[in-house]
Amino acid sequence: MTTLGRGTVPIVDEPVDWPTALSLPGPAQDMALRRLHALMVRAARHQVWRMRGMLPGVDAVTCEDLANSAADEALTALLGKLDTFEGRSRFTTWAYKFAILQAATEVRRHAWAKREVHLEDADLWSDKGAGPEQHAEAVDLASAVADAMREALTPYQRKIAVALLVDQVPVDVLAERLSTTRGALYKALHEARGRLRAHLAATGHLTDPDGSHR
């Protein structure tokens, strides 16, 4: 065991060459799989507890179940992509990201399981009741953005943008409800942002569609 100092998490007897150890059938592979699964559980547990605030009323046993389930799913996903590991990071860092993605997705799904997602073509306006602490220029921009939402976006882009950035529906939850992917929704949001910026530049609220606000 390597001791790394106070507050650190040691890695126990890590294989020097994880991809090879995981690829060749035999006792070494079995050992590598067990060690890798333990790492995935560690990362998934880290993620679940980090997002614990999204799960009010959920007990520790359920959190642990979520972490273990996510680790199992992530291990399967990782093994399916083992041949894509190029060594640009340490194997453990590469592995952790699979567990973190899966655990975060599971937590968001669990947190929103009983919540409806309203995809409505909302009319937006700036916060007219904003307090004096909110700068007048920021309120003016919000008002201009609301106008741009109506004028520059398609109904689909508007719904996606409102759901993700106004109603703060997690992107993977929205993707699941719409039977699409996180990547497709982010692409739609990217295009909506581009349209909004171009419109605001044309109306003088942005100096440069690729730059900063006025």
Place this chain on the structure above:
Amino acid sequence: MTHESRRLTPEAARLLTLSTEPWVSCDECFELVDAYVERLLEDPDTTAMPGLLVHLRGCAACAEEAESLLLLVARQDGRDPGPAVARLRGLG
């Protein structure tokens, strides 16, 4: 279709008008994020992968997962994650 009025706060307006150029997809972000996190822990001022940092500022889910990965690796390695986290959040 029901039309519903909503409150558009200045923060929501900022997020709606964030520039997300150069384009990096969520899939590309996932491919690169492990190497980026290690690089950021080595050098929080790194200018490597500028498109990835833009993506992380514009995608809340990827940003959450990147920060989580960074903290896990930092804890494992006994590093101070502070400067790298500040950079991820646009504060450093």
